[in-house]
Amino acid sequence: MQAVILVGGFGTRLRPLTFTTPKPLLPIANVRQLEHLIASLGSAGVTRAVLALGFKPEPFFQAFPDGSCAGVELHYAVEPEPLDTAGAIGFAARDAGIDSTFIVMNGDILSDVDLSALVAFHRSKGAEGTLHLTPVDDPSQYGVVETDGEGWVRRFVEKPQPGETDSRVINAGTYVLEPSVLDRMPPMQRLSIERAVFPAMVADGRLAAMATDDYWIDTGRPDTYLKANLDLIDGTRSLILSSVGPNAHVAATASVTRSVIGEGARVEGGSVLVDSVVLPGAQVGPAVRLERSLVMGTVGEGASLVDCVVGADGVVPARAQLVAAKVPDPATMG
Ligand code: GTP
Helix, strand or coil: CEEEEECCCCCHHHCCHHHHCCHHHCEECCEEHHHHHHHHHHHCCCCEEEEEECCCCHHHHHHCCCCEECCEEEEEEECCCCCHHHHHHHHHHHHCCCCCCEEEEECCEEECCCHHHHHHHHHHHCCCEEEEEEECCCHHHCEEEEECCCCEEEEEEECCCCCCCCCCEEEEEEEEECHHHHHHCCCCCCCCHHHHHHHHHHHCCCEEEEECCCCEEECCCHHHHHHHHHHCCCCCCCCCCCCECCCCEECCCCEEECCEECCCCEECCCCEEECCEECCCCEECCCCEEECCEECCEECCCCEEECCEECCCCEECCCCEEECCEECCHHHCC
16 A cells, blocks of 8 residues: 655744754654654555655655665655645655555654554445544644544534534544545645545545544644654653664763753753753753753753754854743744
8 A cells, every 4th residue: 555645844833943854854752753654654554655745855865865764665756836735645646656545644743543444444434535533622723523423524613612513533634545536636736635625525425534542643833743752752652762862972960851862962961951852963062951942953051941942053042041932033034
């Protein structure tokens, strides 16, 4: 089976980290997010993953120079212009010659859903498409999905007001699709799968959905990207990964609590890290305090950062005291 992974977005909400590294190539507990996704696809029998690329394709070519990842063959489909989700899926699937049932994944989710079970459910329904759904505590910020008792989607309710729907499940960003869905995606047309294609399939009674309460997280925001990292080192998930990457230097007098240190990063003596991620290549100077922060650049001696994001080009001066800051500030950049 083949899978299309959507990896062509701008990753605006994760700036400044995504100024230099596309979101799917950012590590989650020292493994690139895309590798987590492709490994889960491989375990479900996917042999070829089609990367629907647009913005910044080159880092993807460099990341996987032999054209494979986690034992899965890669195919790169590079859009000439951003085509939105449905346009991108149509472009990538045609580019790769997909002509049988396939899986689609958003490149910015992590989940423990059993993909083989999702495919089996899709086939048992004889659906044209099947969504994976996940429950949320507060659905008011999401597109909520209503299903009937038999697993068919009845309605989408975007950002519901209190009382508008009883449903608490949202589109989890993984789909199983029949190739006939491509007929609903005119070539080279900018189109959203969530807003245009799925509602049309619901109108035809052809869209099924399977809800599970497996671990699921959308890593697209700084707070959720941080949580996705910490969940993989603190035992929240069944998989526990190492919190310190290869060739990282952590001084013996640094105190590191529930934090990830990326490949080749340096954390100098007397620094205190709590619930933070120091990304590959970052430099954390002596006596720095990091709390709930993401650092890709350089933090000077004695600085204190709480809820901050420092991009690869970011330099925090010595003894700076920052709260909820982005360095450099994306608002002041093009
Ligand atoms: P933000 O800019 O922070 O909203 O992130 P994003 O650009 O990734 O957008 P969003 O999270 O809504 O996108 C969902 C998924 O679709 C992500 O995996 C994106 O990489 C991908 N995506 C969004 N738009 C496009 C597009 O035009 N082309 C391609 N190939 N992928 C896209």
